[in-house]
Amino acid sequence: MSINDQYLKEVSESIKSLFDLTSRVDERVHLMIKKQESMEHKQSQHAEILNSMIISTKLLENQYKLVAILEEKLHKYIFNVTKDYNTNKDEVSELKNRIEYFEKSLNTQENRWKTIFDMSMKVVWTIVVAYLLLKLKLNSPIGLP
Secondary structure (H helix, E strand, O other), X not given: OOHHHHHHHHHHHHHHHHXXXXXXXXXXXXXXXXXXXXXXXXXXXXXXXXXXXXXXXXXXXXXXXXXXXXXXHHHHHHHHHHHHHHHHHHHHHHHHHHHHHHHHHHHHHHHHHHHHHHHHHHHHHHHHHHHHHHHHOOOOOOOOO
C-alpha cells in the first residue's frame, strides 16, 4: 500500500472515530439537555410548592396573631365578667339579707294581725252562736243558764 492509501485510510478511520466520538458527545448532550429540562421542571415544581408553603405559613401566622388577639380579648372579657359576677354576688347577698330582715319584720306584724283576726273571729262566732241560741231558745251546750 502506498503512503497515500495508508494516509487516506488513517484519515478515514480518524474521521470515523471522530464521527463516533461526536455522535456519543451529541447523545450525551441530548441526555444532559433532557436532564436539565427535567431538573428545571422539578425546580419549578419545588418553587411552586415553596411559594404555596410560604403563603400557608403567612396565613397561619396571621391566624395565630388573630387567635392571640382573640385570646387576649377573651381573657379580658372573662376577667370583667368574673369581676361583675363577684360585685353582683355581693349585691345579691346584701339584698337577700335585707329581704330576710323585712320578711322577719313582716312575719312579726303578720303574726300580730293574724292573732288579732283569729281572736276577733272567735268573738264574732261566739256572739253569733249565743244570739242563735237565744233566738232559738235553746240551752247552751256547755251548761250555762
